[in-house]
Amino acid sequence: MQASPPSLIADNLACRRGERLLFRRLSFKLAPGAACHVTGANGAGKTTLIRALAGLTTPYAGTVTREGALALLDERTGLDPDLPLGRSLAFWFGVDGAAEGEAIMTRLRLDALAEVPVRYLSTGQKKRAALARVLGQAAPIWLLDEPLSGLDTASQALVSALVRDHCAAGGIALIASHQPLDVPGMTSFAIEDFAPAEAEEEEDA
Amino acid sequence: MIAALLRRDLAQFFPFTGSGAALPVVFFVAVAMLFPFAVGPDANILAKTGGGVVWIAALLAAILPLEKLVARDIELGFFDQLKLRGMAEEAMMAVRLAAHWLSFGPPLVLATFPAAALLKIEGESFTILTLGLIVGTPGLAAIGLMIAALTASLRAGAALSGLLLIPLALPILIFGAGALARQDQVSLGFVGAISLGLVALAPFAAGAAIRAAREN
Known part of the structure; x- marks a missing residue:
C-alpha cells in the first residue's frame, strides 16, 4: 500500500494530561521489524503517549x-456492543478490505463466539476481538495499549506470537504494558525515565 | 468507507432495527393521540391548535435519540478507529447527520398521517404541515447533532442537550407552525432556508466538537 517502508519517529516529545506534564524529551525511532515495549506504572502516561503517537491528540x-x-x-x-461479534467485526473487516476475516477469528479462537452480542463477552474475549480488528486492518504499524490485560496465559502467548509474526513480516509494534512479552529483539524503555523532575515541572508549568 | 459507515449508522438508529430507536415515532404519535383527550373533541379547536402540537411533538421527538447519537461512539473509540483510517471528523458527522435524519425524519412524516387524522387537520393545513415537517426536520436533526457532539463529553450531557435544543429550534418552530396559522406556504421557504444553513454547518461544528473532546 505504501511506497516507502514503514517508520515511526518521535522527536523530543512531551505530553501532559490536564495541567500535569507526564513526560518530556522522549525521542525514538522505530524501523521496519522493530518492536518496542513501553513500561510504566498506571497513570505514568503510556496511554497518553500512544494517543499522541496515533495522532489522536496533539503533543x-x-x-x-x-x-x-x-x-x-x-x-x-x-x-458495537449490541451486535453479534461476527457482524460487529465484519463492519471493520469490510472497511479495511480484509478478505480472511474467518481465518483471523479462528486464529484468535473467536469463531465459536460469532453469534454472541459483544456486550456479553468477557474482558479477555473483548480484547481478543479487538485484536482481530487490528489484524484485519493489516497496517504496518501497531500501537498496542495494554494488549495483555484481562487475557489468560494461552492468549498472552498468542499476543506475543502475533507481535513476533508482525515484526518478522517487517511491521512495527509499540506495546505499552506493565506485563512482559516474549518477543526476541524487542527494545524497551520506562516512561518514568522521561518524567520531569519536580523543580523542572514547576518551571514548565 | 462512507457507504459502509452509513449502512452501519442506519442499522444503529433506524426504527425497529436499532436499539429502541422506534421511541421518537411512538412518542410523536402518543402526543397526537393524547392531545384530543386533554382539550376535548371539538373539531374546531383541534384543527386550530393541532398543527402546533404536531410541531412541538416533532421537536421533542428529535431530542429523544440525542443521548446515544454521538457520546456512545466516542466511548467505544469508534470515531478514533475511523480517524486512524484517514476519515475526517466532518465526514463522520455528515454521515451521522444523514443517518439521524433518515431514522426520524421520514418516519415522523409518515406518522403525521395518523396524527393529522386524530387532530382533525385536513386539506391545505395538512399539506402545509407535511411539507413543513419535510423541510424542517433536517434542520432539527442538524441542531440535534451539533448539540449531541458538543455535550458528548459532559457528564450531564443528556439533560443539557434537551435544554439547549429548544431555543435553537425556535426559528424553525416559529416559521413552520406560523405557516399553518397563516395558511401560507411562503414561510416554508424560510424553514427550508434555515434547515439548509444548519445542515451545511452541522458537520463542521460537530466534527470540531468531537476533535476537541479527544484532547481532555
Whole structure:
C-alpha cells in the first residue's frame, strides 16, 4: 500500500494530561521489524503517549513522524456492543478490505463466539476481538495499549506470537504494558525515565 | 468507507432495527393521540391548535435519540478507529447527520398521517404541515447533532442537550407552525432556508466538537 517502508519517529516529545506534564524529551525511532515495549506504572502516561503517537491528540511539544498506516488497540474495542461479534467485526473487516476475516477469528479462537452480542463477552474475549480488528486492518504499524490485560496465559502467548509474526513480516509494534512479552529483539524503555523532575515541572508549568 | 459507515449508522438508529430507536415515532404519535383527550373533541379547536402540537411533538421527538447519537461512539473509540483510517471528523458527522435524519425524519412524516387524522387537520393545513415537517426536520436533526457532539463529553450531557435544543429550534418552530396559522406556504421557504444553513454547518461544528473532546 505504501511506497516507502514503514517508520515511526518521535522527536523530543512531551505530553501532559490536564495541567500535569507526564513526560518530556522522549525521542525514538522505530524501523521496519522493530518492536518496542513501553513500561510504566498506571497513570505514568503510556496511554497518553500512544494517543499522541496515533495522532489522536496533539503533543504538548515535539513531533511525531509516521510512514505507513497505523492500527490502534486500546481499552475501547470500537465494536458495537449490541451486535453479534461476527457482524460487529465484519463492519471493520469490510472497511479495511480484509478478505480472511474467518481465518483471523479462528486464529484468535473467536469463531465459536460469532453469534454472541459483544456486550456479553468477557474482558479477555473483548480484547481478543479487538485484536482481530487490528489484524484485519493489516497496517504496518501497531500501537498496542495494554494488549495483555484481562487475557489468560494461552492468549498472552498468542499476543506475543502475533507481535513476533508482525515484526518478522517487517511491521512495527509499540506495546505499552506493565506485563512482559516474549518477543526476541524487542527494545524497551520506562516512561518514568522521561518524567520531569519536580523543580523542572514547576518551571514548565 | 462512507457507504459502509452509513449502512452501519442506519442499522444503529433506524426504527425497529436499532436499539429502541422506534421511541421518537411512538412518542410523536402518543402526543397526537393524547392531545384530543386533554382539550376535548371539538373539531374546531383541534384543527386550530393541532398543527402546533404536531410541531412541538416533532421537536421533542428529535431530542429523544440525542443521548446515544454521538457520546456512545466516542466511548467505544469508534470515531478514533475511523480517524486512524484517514476519515475526517466532518465526514463522520455528515454521515451521522444523514443517518439521524433518515431514522426520524421520514418516519415522523409518515406518522403525521395518523396524527393529522386524530387532530382533525385536513386539506391545505395538512399539506402545509407535511411539507413543513419535510423541510424542517433536517434542520432539527442538524441542531440535534451539533448539540449531541458538543455535550458528548459532559457528564450531564443528556439533560443539557434537551435544554439547549429548544431555543435553537425556535426559528424553525416559529416559521413552520406560523405557516399553518397563516395558511401560507411562503414561510416554508424560510424553514427550508434555515434547515439548509444548519445542515451545511452541522458537520463542521460537530466534527470540531468531537476533535476537541479527544484532547481532555
